Amino acid sequence: MQYNYDVIVVGAGHAGCEAANAAAKMGSSVLLITMNLQTIAQMSCNPAMGGVAKGQIVREIDALGGMSGIISDKTMIQFRMLNRSKGPAMWSPRCQSDRMKFAEEWRWALERNTNVDFWQDSVQELIVQNKELKGVKTRMGMSFYAPSVVLTNGTFLNGLIHIGEKSFGGGRMAEPNAQGLTEQLVSLGFESGRMKTGTPPRVDGRSLNYEAMEEQKGDENPSSFSYLTKEPIKEQRSCWITHTNEKVHDVLRKGFEKSPMFAGRIKGLGPRYCPSVEDKINRFADKNSHQIFVEPEGWETVEIYVNGFSTSLPEEIQFEAIKLIPGFEKAKMFRPGYAIEYDYFPPTQLSPTLETKLISGLFFAGQINGTTGYEEAACQGLMAGINAHQHTHQLNPFTLSRSEAYIGVLIDDLINKGTDEPYRMFTSRAEFRTLLRQDNADERLTEKGFELGLASQERLDTYLQKKQNVENLIQELKSNKLKPTEANPWLESIGVSSIKEGAPLINFIKRSDVGFEHFYKNEMLIPILKKYSTEEIEQAEIIIKYESYIDKERKMVDKMKSMEDLQIPPQFDYDKIKTLSTESRIKLNKLRPQTIGQASRISGVSASDISILLLFMGR
Template identity: 70%
Template sequence: MFPKYDVIVVGAGHAGCEAAASAATMGSKVLLITMNMTTIAQMSCNPAMGGVAKGQIVREIDALGGLSGIVSDKSMIQFRMLNMSKGPAMWSPRTQNDRMRFTEEWRLSLERVPNIDFWQEMVKELLVKNNRVVGVKTSLGLEIEAKSVVLTNGTFLNGKIHIGEKQFGGGRTGEGAATGLTEQLIQLGLESGRMKTGTPPRVDGRSLDYSKMEEQKGDENPSKFSYTDTKPLDQQVSCWITYTNDAVHEELQKGFDKSPMFQGRIKGLGPRYCPSIEDKINRFAERDRHQIFVEPEGWNTVEIYVNGFSTSLPEDIQYKAIKKIPGFENVRMFRPGYAIEYDFFPPTQLKLSLETKQLENLFFAGQINGTTGYEEAACQGLMAGINAHNKAHDKEPFILKRSEAYIGVLIDDLINKGTQEPYRMFTSRAEYRILLRQDNADLRLTELGHKIGLASDERLQRVQSKKEGIEKLLTGLKKVKVDPKIINSELEGLNTATIKEKVPVINLLRRPQIGINELAQIDTSVKQLLNRYDKEIQEQVEVHVKYETYIEREQKIAEKIGSLEEYKIKGDFDYDRVKALSAEAREKLKRIKPETIGQASRISGVSPSDISVLTIYMGK
């Protein structure tokens, strides 16, 4: 019935979709197996993509040739660039999306890839021979062979939904849990754990009083995620902000005795940075209110996502409490919030390629690795798909360094440090934030994506043209000199020092008071020069000039630390022979099996002195 596939992807959430698309685009014959074809890439939580650090990840996925940025652009209803008051390393794009269009666009995008086949069913177990995964077995007993398998099971592995004292099996509301795989993987030698996440109630937007809320509009000149020719929005939908209060908190506290979290029925660890509303009022008792984001779920639907009100309290408590939020007095609820508990596998059991160390040809991506968030899942799916394709075709793994991408930071963190709670990306996790900006993801990654066969020729040509434009504009700004007689009055108006002699205009751009826009107003010849280049190139030049010293400093540090990656460690290296290593370092090194000295240096518990000992020993 089935041919032998190069890659089988299990699960069609954000990770599974990117995995299938990347492997198939690179030339693999792919089978995408999902329990429900109508919920491909469903936004189970909030209808939004991007945000702080997450927006950088979406742009990196796009730059490499992935599809999340394109799908987000085609389905967005609002765009905002966050943190514009800070430096460019912190700027983060975010879209509010039409939930139904997002799912539709993903499915249509996948169906346009000729190398992808689909099958709707549950995968019950893996086919394994001599510690090598060779395919999957479905609930109907069908055995399907493949050279590589990618598991992207999300919250479905033995998923359990909690609402107050009620609990039942499910991967999300209205859908069953996936069973069998966890038990088999444990028998095969892998270690598993439990985590939990939650979601808020959905409500009827027609029943809300928006006059009692703060309007949150999109950007006046909205941008987009993708570096391709997707179109920015010409109209946008507003979001709204309101707040909880003491009355809301008192109502919620009445249900604490029935809370599955406080009564110990939930064993899994939840996300620290996205706690439930009951957790917030319990942990931050000194606060008399918490922010609630009222987010529309699409262009034409009345359904509203109540961001900030995630809860697993009984549904009657949820309803009584939410009615006391300003603007929600007459609210009609579509469905209650709930918590979901699910199995994950500590990611220290993976190689940097996301292949498991225990079983060859098996790759994990997404929440199965202990992460949370669409963007974190999608980028893992992309990398797992790339490496599953490479494995199937006897090619070297594709690994991104910490200095090359937030994706590299995320995977490196997971493999070397593991996670005791759902891992979420923040800009603070990256030590090379000035290098890893959202605006330069294509300059950093598209050539790499093209080299492995993922990014198209058109994308590469676009990046090469952009690089040429940046160089030409920089050269032009160095050549053009401005006359103090002409521009000093303009400089005074900008509250910046006047000049005494002609200077290259690029010197003025280094001043904090002067950006590209101000530069264009100062001198006619400068304006004519700038008008030859599009806005994207102008912005790149401005960032480069203003932050050149910092960029060069980070590059030098990255190169110095990166030299440790050249020292390879054999897979069968015997750490017990290195007597000078600390006991903790020896234990961690034996468990994680780093591939380079650089990777070993980032393992928690391995000290600089341990690295020195290891380097000297290997030198001998």
């Protein structure tokens, strides 16, 4: 018997779940193959979604019709909007999640999608004919066929777990690794490498002294990730902050000689921006303390995630050191931290659709591409799932530019610059971050998602209504005026300078020292605001206050589009342009950029090289 599908997704982490759900919602028959059906959408590391730049990605996934935002809203135990003290381009939603409920909700969502089938097994081989993907073979000897396959193997490809001087195979603690795929892909001509990530110990929350820590509450008026969520979280759990000290560091240093990282047993590079605690005290020897975030794992568990204490030192060293942290004096450990090494494939081997250049119909998403983070994985899974569906049904590929989404920035960075360390998204990576705010992801992407058949009619209608309401509010602010006699008592009451002539309400919002929160202190203005939601009022204020910045970035985008869209013929011979630098010729021949804009972002290709290329192409 032959099992045929439109799309096969290998792996059921954050990338795999989004890929399977997207392709299935768009109409493909999908088989989701995972080694363990009980660990679908497992939060392998910290129980949280969003954060700086990552929260924007979750909003973008949601706007396109993905599920990460909806699942996060259903399972959050705390919500915070980070960077409120900075400009709106930096505002980033983050939630603390219930680890078990998050996985449970994702599984229910996939099971409710009737186009998704499940198979518990390990994929050991791809079926490839004439550089075209035909299907997969599993460890149990089953063959499944599809013209499109998405690999989302996470940390499982030849995964090796390290704790002190001990090491053993595994994709996660107590779960086997995946073998065979890396070797086959290398034999087909792919380059592979090794990366490393880590996780901290988990402890019993009943054994901690929270009075010795600083409480970190959620927002007083919490928001949500999904544009469809109507009721934000009503009850929240606190997180807590404490710090390491010199005594902790001294104990940790005792284990350095048994550290797999310092001893050289770990070959892969770890995440620069989320280092292990031993790496922190080694690299920042002048600091006598580091922050520790004490994060609950859910509503109905006592398990605590010790964020900031990622380590692969011997378990006895971990236990001795952690009990010297304020509030942890009587801590009971559930399991020690560990490091894991795994195979990845440099993402310069991918096209902008996340399809591999070597094998037609084969897509990579998540940590297999050298990224780190649930959000980075989920958005790649979404894009790979969309394009796997498009490929199977011979439809146009779907991509996002750097000016349209953080997702576009991430994929563009990966395929053009590559990465030799786990890639993490930051707001600083986006040159148009005033346009790519968390509040306007629906404006940027929902119509695109609807055209694909991924975003629902309800989602489109919700966005169009919000858009109309924001426009109506701005128009009301332009048409309604305040006289000095009406405005000045109010302005004086909020401690700002008075006016000499009447002015439209929009002029007050344009001032840096007046916001909509001040409008609620003027009884004449409250009726205007009552007609609109908090999100609509907030977006109107951002549009008004930052109008000049937004316009400036839009002009920059328009200026760059002429170069961005200039196509380079697929078989263009760079070797015949002798005035190009040697490094540039090598990189351009290897990466085969599709446009001049893409070529300009390849590391090693200079501005003068681009000028020469433009001249040679008659521009």
